[in-house]
Amino acid sequence: MRQTIIILACLAFIACAIIRRSGQRFAHLTGWQKLFGLIAVLLAVLILLNPDFLALGLLGDTTLFDVLVMALSLQMLVIVQWAWRGFSTAFVRSVRWVGIPSPGLRLLIAFSAVAIGSAVSSIQKVVHRILS
Secondary structure: OHHHHHHHHHHHHHHHHHHHOHHHHOOOOOHHHHHHHHHHHHHHHHHHOOHHHHHHOOOOOHHHHHHHHHHHHHHHHHHHHHHHHHHHHHHHHHHHHHOOOOHHHHHHHHHHHHHHHHHHHHHHHHHHHHHO
16 A cells, blocks of 8 residues: 555655646657647556565666556557548448539539639739739
């Protein structure tokens, strides 16, 4: 019980130190990388609170902690990318199945783009003749 309290107090001090220097240390990371890194750190701390790591003496090994954080971050990133690709593929297929945009709508958009472009060009020529 006493070792757990000491470990939690040490982790709290480390968290305070990291928060004070977080602007410098994590400046190169983007939003998702920061989120995954934070979640990975929390999961790694929960893994390290296992009594087996205390018995093996692996708790003081920072390399083990860094590897755990890196592995958990990569695993979460891969899962999110896989889910994003799955959802985007399903969305695109459902839009194609429904027929949005339909061939008639595509033709209408193409003709209206040409008509608007021609009208803007004509207006620019008229304005240019008036100003010159």
